[in-house]
Amino acid sequence: MQLTIKYFGMLAEATTINEEHLQTEVCSVSQLIKKLKNQYPKLDNADFKVAIDQQLVDQSHIINSEVEVALLPPFAGG
Amino acid sequence: MEKKKPKNVFVQGAISSEFIGTSIAKHQTKTSIGAHNIFLGQVRADQIDGKMVSAIDYTAYEEMANQKFHEIREATFEKFDLTCMHIYHSLGTVNAGEICLFVFVSSPRRKVVFKALEYVVEAIKADVPVFGKEIFEDQTHQWKQNS
Numbered sequence: 001m002q003l004t005i006k007y008f009g010m011l012a013e014a015t016t017i018n019e020e021h022l023q024t025e026v027c028s029v030s031q032l033i034k035k036l037k038n039q040y041p042k043l044d045n046a047d048f049k050v051a052i053d054q055q056l057v058d059q060s061h062i063i064n065s066e067v068e069v070a071l072l073p074p075f076a077g078g
Numbered sequence: 079m080e081k082k083k084p085k086n087v088f089v090q091g092a093i094s095s096e097f098i099g100t101s102i103a104k105h106q107t108k109t110s111i112g113a114h115n116i117f118l119g120q121v122r123a124d125q126i127d128g129k130m131v132s133a134i135d136y137t138a139y140e141e142m143a144n145q146k147f148h149e150i151r152e153a154t155f156e157k158f159d160l161t162c163m164h165i166y167h168s169l170g171t172v173n174a175g176e177i178c179l180f181v182f183v184s185s186p187r188r189k190v191v192f193k194a195l196e197y198v199v200e201a202i203k204a205d206v207p208v209f210g211k212e213i214f215e216d217q218t219h220q221w222k223q224n225s
Contacts, residue, residue: 008139009209010221051207054142070139070207076222077138077167077208078119078179078199 001025003063005036006070014042030059032069048073084148088140088169092176093118101164101182111161111184115191117199119179121172129214133173134222139207143167150201158194160185165198167208 003022007015024032029050037043049056051070052063063069089097098118105111124131147165154163161184168178179202183194203224210222 006139008207009137009211012137051139051142054139054145070142072139072207073209073221074223075204075207076134076136076210076224077143077206078203078224 001064001066003032003066004068006068008070009073009076011043011046011048011071011073014046015040024063026062026064028059029057029061029063029069032063033059036071043071046073084144087144087147087165087167088138089166090168090170092168092172092178093166093180095177097166098177098180101180105162105184108161108184110186112186113188113191114182114184115188115195116183117179117181117195118177119199121174121176121178123174124212126212126214126220129216129218131174131212132215133171133213134178135171135211135213135219136167136169136178137209137211138167138169140169143206143208146206147202150198150205153201154183154194154198157197158183158185158190159187160190160194163194163198165202167202167206171213 003024005022006019012018049072051072052067121134164182166180172178181198183191185191211219212222213219
């Protein structure tokens with residue numbers, strides 16, 4: 001299945017992209033993050049939350065459909 | 079009560095005092111209101127390691143952010159007896175001293191608006207995916223984080 005991965009703020013800076021598509025099997029959020037950290041070592045020390053289809057999820061959440069995954073660094077609104 | 083579909087909260091660049099003034103003036107026809115309360119977030123020229131912040135460049139996960147703003151509105155109307163509420167947040171570059179957040183709540187009675195405004199602003203700071211790049215005078219930058 002194909003996921004859309006979105007990067008924001010300092011994470012977009014670290015990966016040098018805003019968005020990409022990724023082919024993957026069913027996996028947990030933590031497995032996906034591990035894969036992304038291998039691809040982008042600068043993510044390793046980054047602090048971020050994960051949203052799937054605009055809802056925050058925890059690391060054990062299983063990704064089993066073609067969703068939009070967003071990596072969100074600390075919020076700074078206001 | 080206002081209609082409940084999600085709105086676009088974001089405006090490009092700083093929020094002007096003219097915009098804020100016009101927004102206040104528009105409420106003169108809503109004569110059940112007895113109290114307004116307004117929060118204005120202003121970009122602060124922080125000194126960090128001897129360098130001064132000259133601007134913040136705001137970005138957001140806009141779809142999720144507008145949804146979060148909507149949820150905050152719904153929760154606030156649920157909790158407080160408000161006549162109306164308006165939220166505007168900047169995207170893009172806002173210079174130090176300019177306004178980046180405008181929250182405006184109105185009610186028949188004053189005590190409600192004091193509590194409601196704090197609730198809304200704290201929820202925005204905690205829950206809305208907006209990101210801020212603090213740009214220093216020498217054009218280097220660091221990423222802002224709400225405390």
